[in-house]
Amino acid sequence: MSSLADVVVCAAADAFRGDGEIFASGMGTIPMLGARTARATFEPDLLVSDGEAFFIGNDLPLGSDDKIVEGWIPFRSVFDTLWGGRRHVMMGASQMDRFGNSNIAVIGPFANPKAQLLGVRGGPGNTINHATSFFIPKHSTKVFVESVDMVSGLGYDRASRLGEVVRRHHRLPRIITNMAVMDFESADHSMRLRSVHPGISVADVQSATGFELVIDGDVRETPQPTAEEIEVIELLDPRGLRHREVA
Amino acid sequence: MSRDKRITEDEAVASLSDGMTIGIGGWGSRRKPMSLVRAVLRSRLKDLSIVSYGGPDVGLLAAAGKIRRITYGFVSLDSIALEPHWRAARQAGAIAEPVEYDEGMLQWALYAGSLRLPFLPTRAGLGSGVMDVNPSLKTVVSPYDDGEELLAVPAIRLDAAFVHMNRSDMSGNAQFLGPDVYFDDLFLSACEPGHRYVSCEQVVPTEDLLKHGTFHTMRINRSMVDGVIEAPNGAHFTNCEPDYPRDEAFQKMYATAAANFDSWSAFTERFLSGSEADYQAAVTAWRIAADDDGARS
Numbered sequence: 001m002s003s004l005a006d007v008v009v010c011a012a013a014d015a016f017r018g019d020g021e022i023f024a025s026g027m028g029t030i031p032m033l034g035a036r037t038a039r040a041t042f043e044p045d046l047l048v049s050d051g052e053a054f055f056i057g058n059d060l061p062l063g064s065d066d067k068i069v070e071g072w073i074p075f076r077s078v079f080d081t082l083w084g085g086r087r088h089v090m091m092g093a094s095q096m097d098r099f100g101n102s103n104i105a106v107i108g109p110f111a112n113p114k115a116q117l118l119g120v121r122g123g124p125g126n127t128i129n130h131a132t133s134f135f136i137p138k139h140s141t142k143v144f145v146e147s148v149d150m151v152s153g154l155g156y157d158r159a160s161r162l163g164e165v166v167r168r169h170h171r172l173p174r175i176i177t178n179m180a181v182m183d184f185e186s187a188d189h190s191m192r193l194r195s196v197h198p199g200i201s202v203a204d205v206q207s208a209t210g211f212e213l214v215i216d217g218d219v220r221e222t223p224q225p226t227a228e229e230i231e232v233i234e235l236l237d238p239r240g241l242r243h244r245e246v247a
Numbered sequence: 248m249s250r251d252k253r254i255t256e257d258e259a260v261a262s263l264s265d266g267m268t269i270g271i272g273g274w275g276s277r278r279k280p281m282s283l284v285r286a287v288l289r290s291r292l293k294d295l296s297i298v299s300y301g302g303p304d305v306g307l308l309a310a311a312g313k314i315r316r317i318t319y320g321f322v323s324l325d326s327i328a329l330e331p332h333w334r335a336a337r338q339a340g341a342i343a344e345p346v347e348y349d350e351g352m353l354q355w356a357l358y359a360g361s362l363r364l365p366f367l368p369t370r371a372g373l374g375s376g377v378m379d380v381n382p383s384l385k386t387v388v389s390p391y392d393d394g395e396e397l398l399a400v401p402a403i404r405l406d407a408a409f410v411h412m413n414r415s416d417m418s419g420n421a422q423f424l425g426p427d428v429y430f431d432d433l434f435l436s437a438c439e440p441g442h443r444y445v446s447c448e449q450v451v452p453t454e455d456l457l458k459h460g461t462f463h464t465m466r467i468n469r470s471m472v473d474g475v476i477e478a479p480n481g482a483h484f485t486n487c488e489p490d491y492p493r494d495e496a497f498q499k500m501y502a503t504a505a506a507n508f509d510s511w512s513a514f515t516e517r518f519l520s521g522s523e524a525d526y527q528a529a530v531t532a533w534r535i536a537a538d539d540d541g542a543r544s
Contacts (some may be wrong), residue, residue, distance in 0.1 A: 053426035074427035075274060079351045083371065101269035103376075105347065106337075110380045116337035118328065119321035124465075125371030158374040166370065187482040208326055 004178065005030070005242040006136075007197050010225045010235050011181050013038040014132045015174040016088060021045040022130075023055075023087040026200050029241050031090035031135045033062065035154040035234065042233045049073055051116035062237050084121070085169055088131040090176075091123070094172055095148040098190045098211045099155030101125075102170040103132070103148040115118065123152035128159065131171040137245050142211040144191075156189035161228075180205045180220055186214040195222040248417040254474045256286035257522055259444045261405055263287075264316070264509050268296040270357070270403070272410030272431035272439060273485065275325040276302040276493055277422070280411035280446050282481035289522075296344075298403055300429065303501065304306065304487060305331035307519075310511065311341065316344035318403065320353045324498060331505035341374035341454055352400045354430055359402035361436030368397035403537075407442035408434045411482045412467060413490055414445040414459050419472025422456060422464040423497065435471040443471060446478040448490050464541060480527055497530065 002206070003095045012034025016024045024039065024046040026032035032051065039046040047055050047070075055071030067158070073081070081087050091100035096118055102122060108114030126132045132153060136143055149157065159170035175182040181194045192214040196205055202219050206212070225233065248353070260283065269287075273279035284304045287295075294315040298307055301322035308314050310332040321359065322333040337343055351371045359367040368387055378384055378398070387399040410431040411512050415421035423431070435443050445467060456465065481487075484494035484501065504514035 009333055015440070072426075073448075075350075075429060077355060083351065083369070110345075110347070110376070112340055113337055116334040117320060118323055119347055120349055120352045121321045122378055124373070124375035125351040126370075127374060128370045147474065150380070151374075152376060154374050160372045163395065165393075166373070169370075174427075241426060 002230060004197060005131070005246050006225045006230060007222055008137060008176060008178065008246050009033045009037055009242055010229050010241060011174070011176045011222055012090060012135060012174055013041065015090060015176065016043050016046060018132055019043060019046060019088050019131070020205065021047070022108065023049070023050065023081050025087055025089040027091040028135065029062065030137070030245050033237055034090060034120035036236050037229065037232055040236065041229060047071065047234060053098070058210050059232075061235065062241050063239060067087070079125070082126060085130045088133065088164065088173070089126050090133040090135055091126070092144065093134050093136060093153070095143060095145050096134065096136070096175070097148050097155060099157040099159060099183055100153070100175070100191065101148050101151045102153035103150050105150040105152045107149055120152035124154070127153040127170060127172070128162070128166055129169055131173050132170065133174040134176070136175065136177045139205065139208045144209040146211055154182055161244040179208060181212070186216065188229045190214055192216055193219050195220050197222045198224065249469060249471050251417045252473065252475045253450065254476060256446070256476050256478065258288070259283060259442075259474050260286040260290045260292065262442060263292055263336055263349060265292060265295045266296070267297065267406040268404075270298040270405040270408040270434040271304045272408070272429060273302065273304070273482070274300045274427070274429040275321070276485045276498065277325065277428045278411055278424065278425060278429065278482050278487050280409040280481065281483060281485060282478040283409040283444060283446055283476065283484070285519065285523060285526060288519055297355075298357070298405060300350070301330065301333065303498070306330045309333050309413035310505075312341065314342055314357060316346065316378050317342060318346040318348060318356070320348050320350035320529045323487050324502060326493065326495060327333065327498065327502050329501050335505060347377060347380060348372065349375070352377065352398070354433065356403040357430060357433040359400065360404045364402055365544040366399040366401050368399055370397060372400070387461040395456045397541045403437055405434065405438035408438035409444050409446070410434055410467075411478070411487065412447045413487065414444055414449055414451050415445055415467070415475050416453040417450055419445055419467065419469040419475050420453060420456060420465065421445050421447060421467035421472065422460050423466060424460045424464055424490070426465050426542060428460065432466045432471070435512055437468060439525055441472045444476060445474070446476040446481045448479055448481065448487060450477045461505060465466055478523070483530060497533070510519045
């Protein structure tokens with residue numbers, strides 16, 4: 001059996017399936033590995049970055065500087081690319097509700113926060129302009145809540161109120177955690193349990209979630225990585241940094 | 248021969264007044280004009296309105312109680328995700344007017360300011376918490392057939408701007424030699440003439456600029472600049488690629504010092520109680536001591 005980290009990396013890679021020639025942007029170790037794994041296997045047209053300012057043309061291991069630069073993507077070009085919709089980001093969230101409204105800004109009231117977090121960063125612009133997936137390393141009722149304290153990324157309910165253009169661009173393909181994969185492929189776009197990782201039950205996931213998940217028939221198990229995928233992941237993360245994010 | 252605009256950090260800061268809106272270039276803990284920020288810490292300036300893609304510039308000014316209002320998309324130390332001094336100030340309710348924007352909205356606000364437009368339209372921010380916590384933000388309806396409602400990001404005009412470049416000539420033709428100019432050109436362009444300050448690692452003769460980097464690196468010209476400050480290691484402890492990387496060990500110490508009053512007092516006493524030269528000397532001494540410790544262990 002493969003490790004949880006490898007299952008999660010493959011689930012992250014799968015989020016980019018079918019994206020074609022766009023910027024697959026991963027924030028953090030596992031999302032970045034997911035994007036690089038997708039490009040190295042089934043989605044070769046993706047563009048991936050070094051996390052700084054360059055598109056890299058080779059299968060660059062995490063932590064390595066031995067890169068082939070195939071493009072320049074300073075922050076201004078990132079904004080241009082994302083406002084133009086040629087991007088799929090996978091980012092984190094400290095809170096998320098059933099419609100995918102996410103929060104990385106603040107816990108408690110904005111005027112008088114209990115915990116000041118990062119700020120909304122690019123969340124509002126990302127979610128209103130292109131596909132945004134999430135990686136959450138610790139699935140819990142602290143993260144998956146009835147109502148987020150500040151909306152940094154738009155969920156389906158808020159996006160649908162903004163009109164036809166926004167509805168067309170807004171998409172939250174996957175939520176990947178250490179327990180399961182979720183999506184919003186339900187009638188009212190509330191969060192659906194897509195698959196559970198090996199050894200995890202549907203009840204485990206539901207009890208770690210602060211709202212009712214949509215359960216659509218039999219929930220399958222998140223696929224185990226293939227031998228080829230494991231080889232690629234080892235190549236892209238020889239130091240095993242992925243195991244520090246999920247265990 | 249163009250004008251010699253060289254001054255010191257303290258001269259630049261002495262020209263500013265309480266309550267001014269100051270834009271600070273760089274991004275997170277990357278190529279921040281830290282020697283100018285340290286000069287503000289030494290000054291009596293107060294009630295400042297800061298505009299920044301925030302890093303330790305914001306943390307230091309917040310810890311010193313200098314910030315009344317701040318417009319930001321995030322505050323982060325990059326390799327340390329959350330800025331502890333900024334967090335402490337926010338959680339203590341010490342920031343009177345936090346104005347939180349999406350990162351792209353902030354670019355738009357500066358770009359509108361630099362073009363002398365009242366606003367620029369965008370979708371970024373619509374429907375998000377940014378609208379909830381900034382009730383003064385307004386929308387605008389496209390006058391064309393689509394009739395789409397968009398967020399009208401109001402222009403920011405700055406009273407003063409600080410940016411740190413790799414090279415400049417004495418009149419303010421300046422270069423970034425690292426991977427990203429960030430939005431430094433917009434900070435300067437959105438600023439009223441008079442207090443647009445560029446610090447740099449090295450002042451070089453104009454005719455040598457192209458020996459240091461290609462013409463693509465010459466994003467700042469002297470019409471955007473009122474004062475040039477030669478500040479070697481001036482971005483410390485943030486990075487200034489390719490001249491130097493971030494000083495991660497120092498940044499870690501800076502972040503750890505936020506733990507309590509005593510540890511922060513010790514840090515400010517050791518590093519921030521004197522001139523910029525004193526700061527640089529204290530950093531050098533700290534590094535030698537740390538290397539000795541490393542060699543012994």
